[in-house]
Amino acid sequence: MNISQVVQEEFSQVPVIDISALVSRKGDRLKVASQIGQACRQSGFFYIVGHGVDEGLQQRLEQLSRQFFAQDLETKLEIRMALAGKAWRGYFPVGDELTSGKPDLKEGIYFGAELAADHPLVKAQTPMHGSNLFPSNIPLFRETVLEYMEAMTQLGHKLMAGIALSLGLEEFYFAERYTSDPLTLFRIFNYPPDLSPLEGDNRWGVGEHTDYGVLTILKQDESGGLQVKSKSGWIAAPPIPGSFVCNIGDMLDRMTGGLYRSTPHRVQNLSRRDRLSFPFFFDPNFDVEVQPIPLNEVAIADDYQERWDGASVHEFRGTYGDYVLSKVSKVFPELQRTVL
Template identity: 50%
Template structure:
């Protein structure tokens, strides 16, 4: 597959939809998870006005002087109350409202993924995500050179997979997201350009593990070629911090995928891991930020 499919999920969002309509959407989601690991969703029901307000407030914040932006510091890694800047006024409220809306959407999309695996719609909510680990970030990618002095690309974010179960991304119209696809034994990078009122969704390492590699976490990267700031708002909808992550027993997963650790960007197997999602996440974050791991442990 060399394109990212677009899926209308309103049958999952609307409680009056028929079971057949829900299963049809779920089947499309399952095909996307098997083939690309990425898909756009429309018909998601997230208020457009809220999205627009949050984007405007985020741009306001990033346009402020560096010393003002640096006043917001984190405390204990990955836990504790959110810290919001005093200005622009309303940013904190918009972020919390947006997180609540996307938490609801996350549960809805996971019900579709459950149905695509011939499981009960509440499978993930009941077993792994009753109290999901929710992380939300607002990234600003400033414009810069496409290549460095050696002629190598200057990535906003290099090749990686996401750690958890599901990422729901709102991106502005600058573009720059690229997805690594497989076809006929070959890999290639394809663009995932912005689509109006659509979120880009991708599955992470934990869903890869749960499905024995049938649903693959797909590498992706960002290169800002727009010549202006790029705003990216990823929402990570992941398992409970203390959830023990194990493979799912389902007839839909009888043809398990091969362990692809030799091909992965980090050369690590997501299938050999044993333990909680919190331990997995801290291990990954600790490799990127060693000091942060030392503080929390």
């Protein structure tokens, strides 16, 4: 193996990549893969267009989500997370989710793959597996969320094929080893406007963090507020019509020895209106052990001293389930006993 030190570059904006060749399997897929690879090396973030996800479906999802969050708290709490037990699903109110121990200025609903009670993983009481909680008073909410999650899952497989090609691997490298049965997690977040920011007081919709798995696909509304950390400071990642924002997570950072870096990001809603965000997490199988990929010209450039949490993703040993449970147990401390 040729050893080279990996240093994340400074960047001033998040690139936009047309992935239509990956989606249609026509055209220059290797060119698209090369663009994805460059973005993963430079910033860990990229916009995608040409993704083929139905615009009408996205609009229905946003409309129904606004309808849900416009309800009173008592009604929203009818699908509160405590009711889902180990499945880790449902609604949480503003301030209940923590990032680095600090309450986030957001509310939201957690979803995952819809699994019946007789599914082997559910019968085994595997954490983060089970059925979802949906509002019974909003027609088509359940159907729309599940349809969107299926579209995101298929898109995730296509993007991971592109990431594999960008690393000089067979396109099904990740599907065969890590994502044949991906842990798919979907969130709908509502960030209330921060109407009274105090001088010197950082009130974050969500504070600085990295994502846990391999790939996040984010739909954001028109409000803006997403920021990505560069060597030179924080860079805005504003909404671009018809696009999704993608970023890589800790496990891809670990697999690539730091070549593809999971980049810290945060959100502050200064738009003076509610901000909707729809992150979809396409992650490794729950019970798979995450291993480094044997790549040329790569050496671990461990950035734990620079990371927001001071943790090293490269020293981690175990399954992805072990890793994600160690993280989410800190996000909702009051639910930790139920899930674990």
